[in-house]
Amino acid sequence: MTDFEFAFSPYVPIWVVAVFAVLALTLAGIGLARRVRGSGLRIAAAILFALALLNPALQREVREPLSGVVAVVVDHSQSQRTAGRVATTDAVAADLVARLEATPQLEVRTLTVDRPQADRDGTILFEPLADLLGDVPPDRIAGAILVTDGQVHDVPKTAPFQAPVHALIVGDENERDRRVEIVAAPRFGLVGSKQTIVVKVEDPVAQGETVELTVRADDQLTETRIARIGEPIELTVDIGHGGDNFYEFEVANVEDELTTVNNAAVAIVEGVRENLRVLLVSGEPHAGERTWRNLLKSDASVDLVHFTILRPPEKQDGTPINELSLIAFPTRELFSQKIDEFDLIVFDRYHRRNVLPALYFDNIAQYVLNGGAVLVAAGPDYAGPRSIYHTPLAATLPVAPSGSILEKPFRPTVSDLGHRHPVTRELPGGNEDPPAWSEWFRQVEAVPTAGETVMTGADGNPLLVLSREGEGRVATMLSDHIWLWARGFDGGGPHVPLLRRLSHWLMKEPELEEEALRVVTGSGTLVVERQTLADTAAPVTLTTPSGETQELTLEEAEPGLWRATVEAPDMGLYRATDGRLTALGHVGPANPVEARDLTSTTDVLEPVAEATRGSVRRVADGGDAPRILMRPDGRSTSGSDWIGLKRSEASELTGVERVPLFAGLLGLALLLAGLSSTWWREGR
Template sequence: MMWSVSFDPFVPWWVIGAGATAIAVLLAIALRLGVRGALLRGTALALALLALANPALEREDREPLTSVVAVVVDKSQSQSLDGRDAATAAALAELEQRIAALPGFELRRIEVSPSLRDDGTALFGALAEGLSDVPPDRVGGAILLTDGQVHDIPATSGALGFNAPLHGLVTGRADEGDRRLSLVRAPRFGLVGSEQTVTLSLEDAGALGGASGSPATIRVRRDGELITEFRATPGERIEVPVEIGHGGHNIFEFEANTLPDELTPLNNRVVVTIDGIRENLRVLLVSGSPHAGERTWRNLLKSDASVDLVHFTILRPPEKQDGTPVNQLSLIAFPTRELFSEKIDQFDLIIFDRYVNRGVLPMLYFDNIARYVRAGGALLIAGGPDYAEGSTIYQTPMAPVLPARPTGNVIVTPFRADISDIGDRHPVTRGLPGAQSDPPQWSRWFRAVEAEVDMGQSLMTGPSNVPLLVLNREEAGRVAVFLSDQIWLWARGYEGGGPHVPLMRRLAHWLMKEPDLEEEALRVSLRGSELVVERQTLGDSAADVTVTLPTGGTRSLTLQEADPGLWRASLAATEIGLYSATDGERTALVHVGPQNPREFSNVLSTTERLEPLSAQTGGVTQRIADIGGGALIPRLVPLKRADDYAGAGWIGLKQTEASVLKGIDRIPLLSGLIGLALLLGAVSAAWFREGR
């Protein structure tokens, strides 16, 4: 309790000041003239004036507040090494028990779990956020339970926001040793087929004994497959050339062999993701018989800036026979030898749009096209009646690589193209706009070529269930046959049109082996904080997937069908590093977090990083592991004020002087009977003195 005197005057203060001045002047004159009873008269007037000021005695009822002690628990991935997490749990339990036994202290537990967005361990940001609602004068101190590898340490204690000791209790041993491989420089992009250079640094740190400095074996993997290995010496920078094998993410792993007494192998591996960029795709389009939709494929391919299109059109209709030599049927010479013999391997896709075999191309060049496909090329036949006639392209050496054999019959009737059962599951035709209704909400076509499918899959069907779109893999290459020349009706918007752009674009990209359109694939990706595993398959089921975490643990996932042919499952991504998913046949990789995380750049426990800041606050940073490996927690000592809050075997906590006001009691001094008695006593004493 605290006592004090307060005033609540009945008149303005200037009136009281004027009265006090007048009383003082009169008293001085009376004393100078020797008037009897002057002091008593002055006292009576002063008491009357004091009564107008209405003095009162106040008593504050205050309750002392507790001192808040923050215990920050580091739960980063490096804390899971070598039993550090167990030591942290034991130390935390001991601290909670001891602080609870101290009167006037309150524990605030702040856990800092790893974040996929944070590059390193950020304890002080969590400390500031955890104490944001606590006044600075109530903070009794902060204790950090960590391995010492903290990456957001402020330069001065003034940035902490409180004036109290900071103590660091460090897990781990002083004799730790570790080998680490770190990333120095790596490109983010590279042209497919080009060679890029990744620069690494290999270092043996800590107490590694005689193994320190021994040569290391570096293994290099691309998308999980070993591509090379070599020897390197610790302490040197290593430049590794790597080839960009495909478009999209190329995930390269660089792994150094582990040492017997090494703390962890986690930082022996570096993961680099380089996005493969294709050079402009080269497409050769040969248009044969003129027809209404001749420019459909040309318009689509020309609208894509990543496509270099070479287009030749044979304008002479087959029914026109006037004896003109074949080599004179074009305004410029058709460079057949250059295109189909010398430079055929430079094209990513060859398209024959309603091509009629009229002797423009020698049979040898069709054989070259067949060999081009088997060697990894892509071929698309967009056929109409020409595919069913005697001069069909099927009657060439290309026939062995064509999956649809024409019967010679052309079906002429209105129909709506439909998706087959396997087409519902194939990424080229799955989910096309308008395909969900029966029949599909597309415009009608009026002509289809009847054919027998000898190999591959029929993704679209026409009248009487005849195949319309047939896809096939021919050794290393791919072939697609469109058995109708009516897709231009969709492009023109006839009867509302149809999804010609997504269908034709997906078809072209499948032929050019875009990974997203593989019909059998396992993919893993990060969406927010979840790891999403997808299995694309044409089968009726998908096997369970085993996910290997960066720290070596595994999780088994049962996939559920999300769409026809697409199975999916997810799990929370709680660790930074490389995740691997496999179903026994296929493997997919994804790297979560920064490519060269500071969390694993140095995993040796240390007191050196926290010591300067602890010393500024009067605290201490020390290890908690004793000789036997157990946790040795110092005693907690409450102190009011001190320069040093640590000593041999103990650490101090600051006791706060903060309190909260619960109420105020006010006792008037010159009102009521007390004031009346004082005034009457003073007046009576003055009257008595004058009467003598």
């Protein structure tokens, strides 16, 4: 409540009062100049009338004081989950909140930060604090109290508000922590190349000592090196495959160290493939030849080399060689000298025509066994006596032709196994009965001898068979009518996804592996996927960065694809295994700030506490929170056993008290007295 002050509420416009006062004072002034009796009384009466028109009053505001707002931020970040800090933090925070809530004229707001913000590394406390107090006027902010280990990574350089920031630090000041840090690591690398990663082992207690550093690539031990603590060491690693390559660097635990979570560091290098090289050999021109060429040429990741045999050796008509516009087929260069440079060889309606000798087919078979890939797009040629099945390549082919050709309408159908295989799973229209695509009209009858039949054709005969041979892969398409889908005959069919998946499976695209375990990381979640051709998927054991394990039961999301989703609050490397396959996934940055230093500290928060006239102090395990005192602005805000918060000077207007001076009998009496005094003086 404030003191009384004068206020005016004129009955008439102010200019009317001004004109009246000027006229009255002018006339009274003339009277005074001429020494007319009663002029002074007339001036007093004019003043009283003018004041009456101005309606003066004594007025004061009635205000209710507003409470201050204090924020309590409780740190449950990953660094707090060591050495029992969370329990201590919660006990201190509970005691602190109880003390604050018992303080008059104080509103308490609490916030628990238990996971990193999206796309942010480290412990972020001040940004959530700003959001928590975003709707509070600056003069109502009493202060903020952080209960943390001091490892905060968004400390502002200037005071966030004009109120004290206090930090209560949990943890022992004599803690020891040995850790591995990634100093430098590439983000990308060509598959098959070597890259250098720089690693450093830190341990303030053992500077200069040597330790054994273990190096793993995709969870497989690759080497052991001797590293000197505090000095960087360069390590050369191989980029083994496309996609994420995980490299883990680990040192042995120390008996008295704070935690072993950061005794290992992970670098993730994305393997980038050079363009895949494909050799397409067409035995003769035909309607479907352009289908293969257009598909492979449209794939930006494929370099295509295409040959069509137009003039076989047996075709001799006497035309001189130098007059032919055809390019000679470089068989020796392709199938002897440079065969290993190709990722895939496609034989499109090829049959033996004395172009490739048997030795070269043996080279192709060895190429497959050593990791290459062959696709046979068969036509009538595959069923005849000149079939490439009657070459040394037959040892790697998964189907044997019977010699018959089935010429009848049929719809290609995905087999039961094919519905679970990533090459043919969920093909557009494939789940309908009959499939929602056009018919084909010719198929080579054959008997599968190996591999998996993922599509069937006329009379249930195998149409597309996939096989693994040695280190390589082979696929056989037993019809040359897929071009009908490409031309849109009778609505066409999904030739693009089918052929693209098929070619990339042959070239070992990881996403198309029929037996695979994957860990897909998101913001605070993990998705564990198991691709399998079996009817069920075994449980998966998931190991967290802290070493804890849990068993996951996968549920079928699609045919052949099983999935489970779990929370992943900790940043770091997660391992998943079902006893047969192992997969790795990493949450957060590969070298997170949160794990670089887990020892508690008062140094990080000292600058902001000093800028706001707050304090940073340690609290012992089981210790109570300090006393709370409300202090006026400008007074000290901390002591040996207490911390102070700024007392709020803000208030809310609840009403106005007004005492009119010329209202009622008092005002009327004053006016009548003024008039009467002038009449009385004039009557004498």
